[in-house]
Amino acid sequence: MRNTARWAAAFGLTAVAVCGPLTGAAVAAPDAAPASLYAPSALVLTTGHGGDAATAAPEHAVTLSCAPGASGTHPAAAEACAELRGAGGDLNALKARGDVWCNKLYDPVVIVQGVWQGRRVSYERTFGNTCERDATGGSLFAF
Numbered sequence: 001m002r003n004t005a006r007w008a009a010a011f012g013l014t015a016v017a018v019c020g021p022l023t024g025a026a027v028a029a030p031d032a033a034p035a036s037l038y039a040p041s042a043l044v045l046t047t048g049h050g051g052d053a054a055t056a057a058p059e060h061a062v063t064l065s066c067a068p069g070a071s072g073t074h075p076a077a078a079e080a081c082a083e084l085r086g087a088g089g090d091l092n093a094l095k096a097r098g099d100v101w102c103n104k105l106y107d108p109v110v111i112v113q114g115v116w117q118g119r120r121v122s123y124e125r126t127f128g129n130t131c132e133r134d135a136t137g138g139s140l141f142a143f
Helices: 002-027 077-086 130-137
Strands: 042-049 057-065 109-116 119-127
Touching (some): 057 077
Antiparallel strands (some): 042 057
16 A cells, blocks of 8 residues: 555656646637747656556656757656657557567566657556666666
């Protein structure tokens, strides 16, 4: 139950941090000029160990914004944004590299929440371990 509460708190804060700035545009005057020419692309990537978000304890989280330029607390924001653009923002389209060999130790991880080019993103994937996660996400999940 404590892990569920931690995830709920983490996602609640994530929603406020990522979606909070988006609400201003919804209540702006109809004749107001757009604040940006780019659709919002801001994600919060969280890793934790467990079979799913309800049972995993969040261990680390970073922010990633890709429009108009790469920014956030992600250590390789430019590379991560390039990978996302290459996949068309579809996290399910990211494929594991064939040149990486990972052990079979089961220690599952990863969750992504936010907005990509104006569309809400809620992605949860249980990788076998961090090696499989890093082989699939490249720079995106390496934090």
